Amino acid sequence: MLTDRQLLILKVIVDEFVDTAQPIGSRNIAKKDQVGFSPATIRNEMADLEELGFLQKTHSSSGRMPSEKGYRFYVDHLMDPLKLTKDEIMRINKYFSHKMIELERVMENSANILSELTQYMTLVLGPEIFETKLKQVQIVPLTQHSAIAILVTDTGHVEHRSFVIPQGLDRSDLEKTVNILNEKLVGIPLVYLDRMIKKEVRGLIEKYTSDFSKAYQLLEEALLIDLPTNLYVSGKGNMLNQPEFNDIEKIKILFSMMESEEQIAPILKSKEEGTHIFIGRENKIEALNDLSLITSTYTIGEDQVGTIALLGPTRMDYAKAVAMLQLWSKQMSQSLKSWYDKN
Amino acid sequence: MLTDRQLLILKVIVDEFVDTAQPIGSRNIAKKDQVGFSPATIRNEMADLEELGFLQKTHSSSGRMPSEKGYRFYVDHLMDPLKLTKDEIMRINKYFSHKMIELERVMENSANILSELTQYMTLVLGPEIFETKLKQVQIVPLTQHSAIAILVTDTGHVEHRSFVIPQGLDRSDLEKTVNILNEKLVGIPLVYLDRMIKKEVRGLIEKYTSDFSKAYQLLEEALLIDLPTNLYVSGKGNMLNQPEFNDIEKIKILFSMMESEEQIAPILKSKEEGTHIFIGRENKIEALNDLSLITSTYTIGEDQVGTIALLGPTRMDYAKAVAMLQLWSKQMSQSLKSWYDKN
DNA sequence: CATTAGCACTCGAACAAAAAGAGTGCTAAC
DNA sequence: GTTAGCACTCTTTTTGTTCGAGTGCTAATG
Numbered sequence: 001m002l003t004d005r006q007l008l009i010l011k012v013i014v015d016e017f018v019d020t021a022q023p024i025g026s027r028n029i030a031k032k033d034q035v036g037f038s039p040a041t042i043r044n045e046m047a048d049l050e051e052l053g054f055l056q057k058t059h060s061s062s063g064r065m066p067s068e069k070g071y072r073f074y075v076d077h078l079m080d081p082l083k084l085t086k087d088e089i090m091r092i093n094k095y096f097s098h099k100m101i102e103l104e105r106v107m108e109n110s111a112n113i114l115s116e117l118t119q120y121m122t123l124v125l126g127p128e129i130f131e132t133k134l135k136q137v138q139i140v141p142l143t144q145h146s147a148i149a150i151l152v153t154d155t156g157h158v159e160h161r162s163f164v165i166p167q168g169l170d171r172s173d174l175e176k177t178v179n180i181l182n183e184k185l186v187g188i189p190l191v192y193l194d195r196m197i198k199k200e201v202r203g204l205i206e207k208y209t210s211d212f213s214k215a216y217q218l219l220e221e222a223l224l225i226d227l228p229t230n231l232y233v234s235g236k237g238n239m240l241n242q243p244e245f246n247d248i249e250k251i252k253i254l255f256s257m258m259e260s261e262e263q264i265a266p267i268l269k270s271k272e273e274g275t276h277i278f279i280g281r282e283n284k285i286e287a288l289n290d291l292s293l294i295t296s297t298y299t300i301g302e303d304q305v306g307t308i309a310l311l312g313p314t315r316m317d318y319a320k321a322v323a324m325l326q327l328w329s330k331q332m333s334q335s336l337k338s339w340y341d342k343n
Numbered sequence: 344m345l346t347d348r349q350l351l352i353l354k355v356i357v358d359e360f361v362d363t364a365q366p367i368g369s370r371n372i373a374k375k376d377q378v379g380f381s382p383a384t385i386r387n388e389m390a391d392l393e394e395l396g397f398l399q400k401t402h403s404s405s406g407r408m409p410s411e412k413g414y415r416f417y418v419d420h421l422m423d424p425l426k427l428t429k430d431e432i433m434r435i436n437k438y439f440s441h442k443m444i445e446l447e448r449v450m451e452n453s454a455n456i457l458s459e460l461t462q463y464m465t466l467v468l469g470p471e472i473f474e475t476k477l478k479q480v481q482i483v484p485l486t487q488h489s490a491i492a493i494l495v496t497d498t499g500h501v502e503h504r505s506f507v508i509p510q511g512l513d514r515s516d517l518e519k520t521v522n523i524l525n526e527k528l529v530g531i532p533l534v535y536l537d538r539m540i541k542k543e544v545r546g547l548i549e550k551y552t553s554d555f556s557k558a559y560q561l562l563e564e565a566l567l568i569d570l571p572t573n574l575y576v577s578g579k580g581n582m583l584n585q586p587e588f589n590d591i592e593k594i595k596i597l598f599s600m601m602e603s604e605e606q607i608a609p610i611l612k613s614k615e616e617g618t619h620i621f622i623g624r625e626n627k628i629e630a631l632n633d634l635s636l637i638t639s640t641y642t643i644g645e646d647q648v649g650t651i652a653l654l655g656p657t658r659m660d661y662a663k664a665v666a667m668l669q670l671w672s673k674q675m676s677q678s679l680k681s682w683y684d685k686n
Numbered sequence: 687c688a689t690t691a692g693c694a695c696t697c698g699a700a701c702a703a704a705a706a707g708a709g710t711g712c713t714a715a716c
Numbered sequence: 717g718t719t720a721g722c723a724c725t726c727t728t729t730t731t732g733t734t735c736g737a738g739t740g741c742t743a744a745t746g
Contacts, residue, residue: 025709040719043710061709061725101489101505136483140495146444148499152483156491160501162444237602240595248591252583259580368738381690386739404696404738 002052008035009045010054011078014066018315021243023063068280068314071292075277075318082319084327088117092324096331100339102156103127107232110308110328115235118324120312121258125268126230127305127336132157133189137181137223139174141165147174149222153190163222166214173209177219180204194224230306231261231268244290244313257287268307271295275326280314292316296325298332300340308332345395351378352388353397354421357409361658364586366406411623411657414635418620418661425662427670431460435667439674443682445499446470450575453651453671458578461667463655464601468611469573470648470679475500476532480524480566482517484508490517492565496533506565509557516552520562523547537567573649574604574611587633587656600630611650614638618669623657635659639668641675643683651675 002010012032016024026039026046035042046064049055054070057063066074095113100106107126114122138150142162151159165174184200185193197219205219206212236258239245245254257263267285275296281289288311295309308328310321345353355375359367369382369389378385389407392398397413400406409417438456443449450469457465481493485505494502508517527543528536540562548562549555579601582588588597600606610628618639624632631654638652651671653664 023709027709038719039709040711040721041717044718047711057710059726061711062727063709099489099507101485101507102491105505135485138481138483138493140479140481142444142478142495142497142499146442146499148445148495148501150481150493150495150501152485152491152493154485156485156489156505158491158493158501158503162448162499164442164444237595237598240591240598246591248583248589248594251591251594252580255580255583366738370738382738383690383692383740384688387689390740400739402697404740405698406738 002049005037006045006049007078009042010049010066010070011074013046013055013064014070014074014078017065018317021315023058023065025063028063068282071279071314071318072282075279075322079319079322082317082323084320084323088324089327091117092327092331096335100335104155104157104228104230106332106335107230108234110332111232111234114308114310114324114328115238118310118312118317118321119235119238119241120310120316120321121233121235121239123264123268123309123311124232124234125265125307125309126232127155127300131155131189131305132228133187134185134193136186137178139178139222141174151223153228157228159228161222163218166211166218169211169214169218170209173211173215176208177205177215180208181219181223190228197223229261231265233258233264239312242313244315253287263287267293268295268309271297271307271309273297273299273304275322275329277318277322290314292318294318294321294325296329298329298336300333300336305336345392348380349388349392350421352385353392353409353413354417356389356398356407357413357417357421360408361660364658366401366408368406371406409658411625414622414657414661415625418622418665422662422665425660425666427663427666431667432670434460435670435674439678443678447498447500447571447573449675449678450573451577453675454575454577457651457653457667457671458581461653461655461660461664462578462581462584463653463659463664464576464578464582466607466611466652466654467575467577468608468650468652469575470498470643474498474532474648475571476530477528477536479529480521482521482565484517494566496571500571502571504565506561509554509561512554512557512561513552516554516558519551520548520558523551524562524566533571540566572604574608576601576607582655585656587658596630606630610636611638611652614640614650614652616640616642616647618665618672620661620665633657635661637661637664637668639665639672641672641679643676643679648679 009029012029012035013024016028026042029035029042030037030039046055050057050064053067054073055064056067058065091113095109103126107124111122111124132153132155135152135154139147140150141147145165146162147165148160148162153159180201184204185196188196201219202216205215209215236255239254240251245251267288275294278293278295280292283289283291283293290313291311292314293309293311295307297304297307299305308325310325312321352372355372355378356367359371369385372378372385373380373382389398393400393407396410397416398407399410401408434456438452446469450467454465454467475496475498478495478497481495482490483493484490488508489505490508491503491505496502523544527547528539531539544562545559548558552558579598582597583594588594610631618637621636621638623635626632626634626636633656634654635657636652636654638650640647640650642648651668653668655664
């Protein structure tokens with residue numbers, strides 16, 4: 001068990017290191033007026049804390065910095081729950097005071113605002129798309145030979161894809177097809193679209209259109225679209241300002257990772273409810289082993305629907321990051337609930 | 344006037360420096376088998392070339408590298424018109440062999456492919472939007488109180504915006520409004536939309552709908568949308584591999600510039616027809632003063648409609664970059680022409 | 687007389703040694 | 717139990733040295 005003095009010293013070291021990114025020496029700690037002991041005393045305590053694994057040195061005669069275990073203890077027991085500034089609270093609240101219509105824009109803007117406020121990277125995983133249902137299908141002819149299919153979902157997502165109208169496919173066949181689609185597919189969750197098309201729609205098209213194979217081929221081409229992106233990343237540039245990214249190689253690795261959704265999505269998926277902190281090697285993904293990730297889930301009523309996360313150096317301002325995420329999640333959940341209740 | 348020998352030496356230096364990024368010494372030049380003179384002779388010639396401003400040294404006893412004037416002379420008079428590899432030609436041609444429908448995707452993919460092939464940054468400025476015309480307006484109700492307006496242009500661009508349905512606005516008013524819009528606005532170039540709405544549509548709405556001010560307010564909110572983005576940037580990450588970007592500060596400056604369209608668009612706008620090279624300080628924009636920009640315009644028939652550009656270090660492979668851009672522009676112009684002819 | 691060999695010279699890069707500075711750990715005194 | 721004092725450690729900065737790549741100039745050469 002740590003003594004009060006050890007706790008105080010550990011806390012001061014973490015706070016200071018988060019601020020300066022420099023190892024902290026005993027003299028500097030002694031200068032703080034919360035601390036009433038001499039440097040020598042502090043040195044003794046620091047030696048003990050190091051032995052216990054909470055601190056580490058960069059070399060044998062350097063000051064101390066927190067180890068991962070030190071950060072972990074800090075966030076679990078020492079961290080002051082940070083009061084956000086009025087300005088920060090206003091920024092977030094103001095953002096949610098607008099009517100929320102299109103989920104996508106909400107996600108995208110959220111990522112941008114949180115990046116700006118925290119100076120870390122923000123990752124937002126939108127609501128799982130199996131929730132979202134088809135609202136309407138439209139086909140707009142562009143030229144003699146091409147048209148655009150537009151799908152609107154109940155979350156306000158608009159997906160569109162252009163396609164070539166198969167030679168010889170009748171205009172009326174096209175219209176009939178669209179009618180069938182709207183009749184049969186509206187209200188169906190997007191993930192079931194392909195199944196429904198194969199099962200229900202196929203037969204009807206065969207029955208009602210003059211050139212079945214053409215019409216069906218068109219469908220496959222135009223409607224079996226990729227499910228909408230629901231991952232938003234913002235604030236990559238912020239990382240360039242963090243001293244731990246002085247190294248071009250590190251930047252390259254991080255940036256190239258952040259270019260592929262396949263690599264980011266697993267980081268956020270299936271996080272447990274609430275706010276969680278993953279420090280350094282607590283992250284399963286190797287590329288994040290010297291970063292920290294803070295995740296926070298948001299909900300609709302009881303259902304957890306998405307995750308928002310901040311990614312920064314292990315030396316990050318955990319208190320602030322947590323406070324921001326929690327405020328954001330709370331507001332987001334509220335807004336989502338009232339939005340869904342209206343529907 | 345330069346002698347043949349000077350021309351040869353200048354060319355060798357540029358070619359070699361583009362390849363290695365290291366200043367070139369007389370011994371290295373002498374080793375090339377196109378060169379039949381001793382290092383001493385070459386040193387004399389180099390001294391002359393430096394005096395004439397084509398070469399420069401990094402320090403008094405270093406090898407030489409091309410000055411901006413040297414590059415300029417090189418691209419104007421010395422550069423071999425590079426034969427692209429079969430593979431490169433195939434990649435580009437194959438890309439254009441598909442049917443082209445949605446202009447936006449074409450632009451975006453073009454940027455990606457050219458970045459990958461050249462390892463520089465690609466900037467694409469899409470066709471000027473004053474060309475694009477409204478094809479159809481649709482409004483899809485989402486909930487009791489919200490709906491999505493969807494605009495489709497003749498270039499296959501889909502723009503959408505969600506809005507809150509003003510309290511008390513009749514459903515039939517909404518439908519009437521949409522009908523009026525489609526009647527009056529289809530075929531109108533996007534840039535004239537706001538003018539047309541104010542002039543033609545305003546009166547009609549007043550006449551036919553029961554609550555004029557609400558319907559009109561809605562219009563302003565939902566239809567006076569930003570003109571579609573027509574700027575695509577790709578390959579930022581490539582710059583991290585260029586030795587001239589070893590410096591984090593430089594990366595920060597470039598990246599932050601590339602985040603704002605307002606800063607990039609002027610670089611590409613109103614470039615003269617054809618392919619043009621801007622070396623270092625020939626670029627008006629200060630942030631590009633140690634980079635080179637190669638622009639190439641593409642056309643529909645006689646009309647110049649857009650610009651594509653490659654951005655890289657002044658030490659870039661001009662021959663290859665020019666060849667790529669020209670092939671791309673040619674193909675793009677052809678495709679656009681046949682696309683427009685069909686419409 | 688254009689070319690080239692030869693050589694002194696310059697400068698940066700790489701390395702080593704020295705000095706400065708920050709910080710520790712231990713001992714002995716308070 | 718706390719702290720002053722001091723020797724010690726290790727990094728960073730500075731200074732000096734050497735090495736090598738390359739130049740410019742001069743004088744010799746074909």
